[in-house]
Amino acid sequence: MKGSTKARAEEVARASYGRLLAILASHDHDIAAAEDALAEAFAKALEHWPLRGIPNNPEGWLITAARRGRIDAARKHARTKPLEQHADYMARSDQHDEIPDERLSLMLVCAHPALSSAIHAPLMLQCVLGLSSERIALAFQTRPSTMAQRLVRAKSKIRDAGITFERPDRDALPDRISTVLEATYAAYSIDWMLFPDGRDLSREALFLADLVAHLSPETPEALGLSALISFLSARQDARLKDGMLVPLDEQNIGLWDHRMIDHANRILANASVARQLGRFQLEASIQAVHAARATTGTTDWEAVAQLYTGLNALFPTLGSRIGQAAAIAQARCAKDGLALLDQLPTRQVANFQPYWATRAQLLRDDAPQQAKPCYDKAIALCTEPPLRRWLEAQAATLKLH
Template sequence: MESRVKECVAGIYADGWSRIVATMIRFTGGNWDLAEECAQDAFAQALRTWPTSGIPRRPLAWLTTAARNRAVDRMRRASTEAAKLREVAATEPEQAPPDTGDSDIPDERLELMFTCCHPALNLHAQVALTLRSLTGMSTAEIARAFLVPERTMGQRLFRAKQKIAHAAIPFRVPPAHLLPERLPAVLHVLYLLFNEGYGDPGKTRLSREAIRLARVLTVLMPDEPEAQGMLALMLLHEARRPGRIDANGDLVTLEEQDRSLWDEALIGEGLEILDRALRRRAAGPFQLQAAVAACHVTAPVAAETDWRQIAGLYARLALVAPSAVVDLNHAVAIGMAEGPEAALPLVDAIAGTGQLDGYYLLHATRAELLRRAGHPAKARDSYREALELAPTEAERRHLRNRLRLVTADPGRGGR
């Protein structure tokens, strides 16, 4: 029974944590710390009592009630001053819940997402608060995931919650006229979380959590094609995860991946979601990136990838979401479609702006193009620059292998 309870609680925690925290934030009047503590206490209480009392018929409701009871108890034991303030508040007429404008979405997880990703918070705070409040990760776990001291991450979380309190940031879904302004921040943070887990094999939990939250977002906001596009993009990338790292832990490039290892179910789901989004004829950045990913996963072999179509998609992406990274990806696609000589001037122009000086993929891309164009000495220099900036050991090993390849066979050219 005890093992069954643990399994049940773990399953509920994955999806139920954010729902309970969201409910408790509203119940406690915006006290994020108390909300999280009471949610944690509720799960601990379930582990203690369910082995003897049995798993309740509605476990999530049981946990929510337990958290609410714990909050009431905590507030009753608070300081005299706080108690007096509550007594004053209790004598005032009950106020209606915050107006959510034209939104009729009942699930408070969406409110939690939009509060965590409010534009008044900086990006670091948005990411940290999203992880803590929506995934239930501890401060120590978040700190390890982002390679910062636990104290630093604790300070980020504290400042974010203080900002919400002092700036009176409302806990609600923004009115309909503000959604276009706010939704990109939510999408950006969720995709950032996904990339953090996708780029480092040791952080796969972040990718799973990002996909889970993206699924929640598309269910709660079914008429937002960009949310669907982001989920499709995540799924199409995640489908390739089994082929990205070999048995030795080394990174495998897209061209060299064993496509039989890719997850066909995720590919099918991602393509279906992308098709549904594109039918709305309002293609945004995530839909266009997902369309690029679709070109890769639908090509039966790497040599049959439609690089001209990919270049066209990146050209369109550069119009709707211009950035140096998009320009770099566009250059890569041109290099694959027309040859490295066509792409090298574009990459050199991007490098000349200085916008991507610390971005290892700029130097790695230049190195690959130089290698394919038959300039091994210049390629070695760019590989070394990329190696100094690569963020993970898997990426560094890959670059060392490329550097050894061009050093051992300096005359090697082509792909």
Template sequence: MGVTAPETVRAAVDAAYRDEWGQVVATLIGLTGNWDLAEDCAQEAFAAALAKWTRDGVPSSPGAWLTTAARHRAIDQLRRDTKGAAKVRQLAVLERVPIESTSEEIPDERLRLIFTCCHPALPFQARVALTLRTLAGLSTREIAKAFLTAEPTMAQRLVRAKRKIVEAGIPYRVPPAELLPRRLTAVLAVLYLIFNEGYDEQDGRRALAAEGIHLARTLVRLMPGEPEVRGLLALMLLLEARRASRTVDGVLVTLENQDRSQWDHVLIAEGVATLDEALATRRFGPYQVQAAIAACHTTAPDADATDWPQIAALYAELARLAPSPVVDLNRAVAVAMAEGVSTGLALVDELAESGRLDGYYLLPATRADLLRRDGRLTEAATAYEEALELAPTDAERRYLKARLCSL
């Protein structure tokens, strides 16, 4: 057999790393119960693939090859480290397991890994870090950089999370039926946070959005009967489709002013189709409603054609399913566009008086925009100045400054 071109092998290994890493690690954790051993042996298997695939060619089933190679390394490591009867028994069990896992076993292992990483007993940031490390294969340095955290700090966070899984006896399993809805909500929250952290292109975190979508696609394949999983994927796809038009020269561009020719209509079509599949189950949830709102925006041919009464109704339903002052603020905007600025402003003022959004820059920014539309420019300028002091990113500050100057 001839030598395979190095660039071909590198591309194959890179693709396998993205598609198979979580699967290989999940399988090894399921077999050994040792998270660090699983990650180390998986890493060694991918490194070995670079040399062996160049010599022998890329295998027809890269995932099976990598799983087998990683498992052999785990066996070797356990054999070297065997101390006492427990390790001997573990090694004996591992060696009796068939070399190639079946296609049914692999998704089940990965599901166990997802639910373990996102267990409610772990701090939320630890869930996010552990998911990115074990399922997406990001290095500790990459995760630390993405979340603007020192690498040693992130490393300690990962160590503590793995230690807690062992010490607290967190089970490596898919939760039983009675616990599944609450636990699935925790999983979806982690994936959506990962996506959102990358949706803002500031600080070079864009890759996180891609990882969020990748993990959501994986979860859809593993849990095809859960409509909220499809709802989350649809929401991500519809938001990602608008990314190219969100900023111009570092300045945030509002939805109504975005260049819709720059939107990714392939992603929009996939997002709408995914949402339709979820809605067909008639088991509605918050992510499906948010995706439906995004679909109303992205399928309108232009801003003037936006169905604001429908969006207002969807926000009212979202407020029922997942009450939140941020949802109430967004509903106020939709009501203003559907029923008149004064009606929307009254809702915004109620929110401001409640104090539930104190310090949230979008509250004065929204109020400023509605006051501007109502012709109350002096009040609008004051609200824009308040929003400017609270805005968290440069793109948002540039947008608010531009609005203020336009007055």
């Protein structure tokens, strides 16, 4: 019983942490205090559930326990707020047949413009998913103590400024949703090859993206991000072989998660209904073309190149311009791809590893002598061991004579 109870408590925590925290913190904007109360409630669940059985509504049980814990804490510490102010707050704890889902409101609070953009993604990972500051610090390449301090300061600012757990006005909502999406993508984009728990973090970010899409289905870009991360996650098991990176066009499609690909295609189709094209929808469309190789056996590189052209016309980045060059090289010839790379600002690409890796690949067949220093530069700039091994293998097979 104890083992199953613990597993059930962990399941509830995984699925409902953000919902419960948002409800608890919405009363007085004190996320830190709500976290403490929720932690105590989970501890009480592990104490009581094995003896009395798992309640029919575990979320309701937890929210009631946490709210009562906060009332007890207020009495014990004689806070300045009159206890009468908690009357409605406590009364609501017994009406818990339907637990409202306030996670989107919590994410909007975490991505509030009054907070530093650098803390948006870490704050969401902790508040919505319950990740520890140590784990978040590892992913963001920051000391645990530093990350913990930043998170504490952000929560204090939310409390002291009285930032409300409400959706902003219609005019302001798109910008706030965009910030949530950017922070979610930033969490996913943390390179899983660098960190022991990187793949777990990718799965958490996928959960966040799906959650935002579920809570905001009227936002095409929310659906686009969910589709994008789903396409990328579907190929997770095919990205490495014997500790070496496997390029996308060489991956074993038998290792792809085809159900997730179907899921991503459906979400992307739903996003397109609104006819409001955005960055994440375009990026998801590129990944959809790559995913189609699972059924066609080939990659439509011309379609990939055209999508990159559209992406760079609307939302240009250095990475997307390099992606366009690589796609055009595949669709047409290496010379055309190199011509695009030559148009990029020298200063911006000087220490940009993807530029040198792509340039090396486009030069390897026709100009191996020129490709060699590009490989050397890409290897020197590379921080991911699996990618470095692949680059070293590519460099070793150059026909220099």
